[in-house]
Amino acid sequence: MTPSFYDVIVVGGGISGLTAAYNIKKRDPSSSVLVLEANDRVGGRTHTVPLVAASGSDKWDVGGQWVGSCQSHVMDLLKELNIETFPQYHEGKHCQRIGGNKVKSYKGSIPALSVFALLDLHIAMVKMDYLQKQINIFDPWSHPKAEEWDAMSVANHFNKTLYTKDARETFDAALRTVFGCETNQVSFLYCLMYVRAAGDLEKLIDDTEGTAQEARIKLGAQQISLELSSRIGDENVKLNEAVVSIIQGETDVTVTTKSGWQGTASRVVLAMPPKAIETIEFTPSLSRDRVDFMKRMPMGNYIKVVVTYEKAFWRSDGYSGMFVSSGFPLEKNDGMAAPLSVVYDATSANGNPALLGFLSGQMATEWAMRSAKERQDAVLEHLAQFFGRQVFSFLDYLEKDWNREPNAHGGPVSYMSVGGMQNFTHAIRRVEGRLHFSGTETATVWTGYMSGAVEAGERCALEVLNHIKPNALTQDDVQQLEEQKKARQSIGVRKNKRGRGFFRTMISLSIGVAALSCAVYAVAYYLELEVQKLIVLP
């Protein structure tokens, strides 16, 4: 019989919660830690499922799946858990359908866009990286331009900085995939913070070495949670227990689940996205700045599709399997199906061929309202535009709609609405009484990714141990806690306004010159056409 009192109760059996529990147990094996998971499985936003494969059967990720060598937190954990990775396939030609219906292919990392669009794209990326580097990841609100950037959507920023339709559509498709929403819905300040947490924009959206889409986990990403659960002891992880109320008393916290189960703990770790936290009744209620930012932080819309094949025919045709598409609704698109934003080769570590794709943002909403059959037809039709009619001869087809997943509230991540960042900084990681906040949304390195989930879980473990068993902390741990404390103390100190800056002025100048050249060129071209008309026509 498990005791009804625990040192720590962790709410949420995803990577973040399990990492927190694992790290507490690792440093203090005598501590009693219980993980409560609302779903019937561990893994949270990672989920690995079996599908019919060329070799008979194999497993694929229908949730988070990529890791990269740049993500030290998750990579270190994988090493510790003896979990193997393998590289994302990206050889051959990549494809795109940006700015119209024409399918183009290209090699390397430079898309097949016009020189102007490429210049535009490049300058915008440099500019965004220049801006994100100014963000204090512990306190984005401290930036002198924080209010201005928070009052803008990412789309507002692009409206001002991008000059070509193709560059704009490329960014829209990329960020739609990153956040699961449209660029006009995300606070620009939140986006800058998100990029800052990743290092730079390229790492966030590329799939080469050193980026976030560099490698996959051999047995699937859910293996991380399964392995963590087994190390904690599966008997310490209760599934199908959705927490409905948390009452903080003088000396402990009482947690009640939907099934009526009740337990008390010295400390509670909440390892779940804001939308899931909102479903719990807290006594006393959570701090108002937390309630305020949480209500402005919805989850994205995300449907992931995996299609398995006998042969990786796209590879033999010289394609990497990767494509980016503008992905407009049918009616806007001359009747051509384009539900997917991004597609990748998803061939398993065992060599079983597959493709995966994402329907994200407004596309996910619109296509979710059609029948499964219509959706599947459109997805295959879209794939066929790039890889030919062979896509229809699949072995298995699976779609996972994260808005319909119990307790997920959407996917892949929570994002901040325009104007919602003011209370975020102060509240996101603040301990409230005996409550600690984990989950990838609270991370300061790779926010929104598996690595961020690990980082947040590790931080929470130290926070909790510092209260219940400070002797169990190593010298390193103590130093980390000190650093976090220092970062917290500096929150709210706004730096002085910065000037326009030499670099920024130079960028604006180059954009101006480029735009002017385009305009002159366009006018010249137009005039030539008109003159030709005059000559040719009677």
Added chain:
Amino acid sequence: MTPSFYDVIVVGGGISGLTAAYNIKKRDPSSSVLVLEANDRVGGRTHTVPLVAASGSDKWDVGGQWVGSCQSHVMDLLKELNIETFPQYHEGKHCQRIGGNKVKSYKGSIPALSVFALLDLHIAMVKMDYLQKQINIFDPWSHPKAEEWDAMSVANHFNKTLYTKDARETFDAALRTVFGCETNQVSFLYCLMYVRAAGDLEKLIDDTEGTAQEARIKLGAQQISLELSSRIGDENVKLNEAVVSIIQGETDVTVTTKSGWQGTASRVVLAMPPKAIETIEFTPSLSRDRVDFMKRMPMGNYIKVVVTYEKAFWRSDGYSGMFVSSGFPLEKNDGMAAPLSVVYDATSANGNPALLGFLSGQMATEWAMRSAKERQDAVLEHLAQFFGRQVFSFLDYLEKDWNREPNAHGGPVSYMSVGGMQNFTHAIRRVEGRLHFSGTETATVWTGYMSGAVEAGERCALEVLNHIKPNALTQDDVQQLEEQKKARQSIGVRKNKRGRGFFRTMISLSIGVAALSCAVYAVAYYLELEVQKLIVLP
């Protein structure tokens, strides 16, 4: 014993739900209608409470309280229910503290701002009214500029159209009070739709005849719900029953509450804000476009304060009791307390003197994090800046924080985040199977107001009767249903892009000329000062 099967179950015992139930019962007295209310009282966002008063005791509204002759739906209902109103007091000098710490007073409806700020304010109001008149209230997304306006916050619009700090702060204070959030959080398209539903901006924010703050209800606004409940039969209104699940079957709908109560009905009316609907588990799940817009539609932050007095000393001093204040946080405000956005005379119909005020948007969040004592001190300090030290000699003091009210999720209304309107039009009033959607958020006339709640309730009653007892409908009802059907059918048809338009060009021109004059004037003034300095100084 009540039957477990009902013709209609209404979820939500606010004005909208009770109006729906009342109108069904009125047209078809034989129908069985049950109202389920999560709270321990009817009234929803209207709540009338007793306070110590000059005469001993009296009642005040701590929720919605104003009605106006322009709001035909609520006025007609009040007449039908024999509920009396009395005018909002607005004689004498109004006060303001806009653009700095200086308190100014003025008479009539023209604030004490500089000529430039007044011109700025006037042009912005004319411009907003020009734009809102173009909105199709049944389908805001059909406007050619819908996407552009939805991708903008109201603040973005003001950044482009307002030239003076004082005009900006006046608008910010007014809209903070209307929506309970900051102007950088609301979709500009939603704001235009909201103003359109009210008729014009002046009606929305003024307190004179013909506006939304024209009159109050003698016995308090909760009387509407109490009277409706008594006409439906109080036995048909179950309090303390929070609905947790709604399952639509082939022939009926099963509703289950938190207490375990279960009932089935032929039709269900959901008369609650989106955030409350989100707490219910639906089988099958609600349509994805509804889920999409609901998650981007938080409630505002609202704390209402009522202070009662022995004498209406502000009246004897020549003040109306009304003030508007920029209401910055303490640290931004040279230490001067300014938690309130707007204050009004709240003297009861019986003549018991009182003042009321609102802490709204970010101010509500920041002040909610301080102690009740600190908050009260700051509120009184703020009142004292306008009406003198007498404000401290109050009889009773009550604050109602709508974020802490069970099942309210905030106040006064839901607003749409930037970029969230795309799915709103199609989904907001669409019947889903046997589910009908009421609540002031679904209204097309006076959305967000008590009158909107009545309009939505009346619409739902007709929708429901049309299914369960079409014979009970009058000729007028049938015509109304026809009009609604026609409005629904035209949804999604986007008009052609409009040109810039003569009127708009003229406004831009006048703004330009005004701005230029200001600039010339400022430069001249500055030069004169400099010249004076040269002359006076050695």
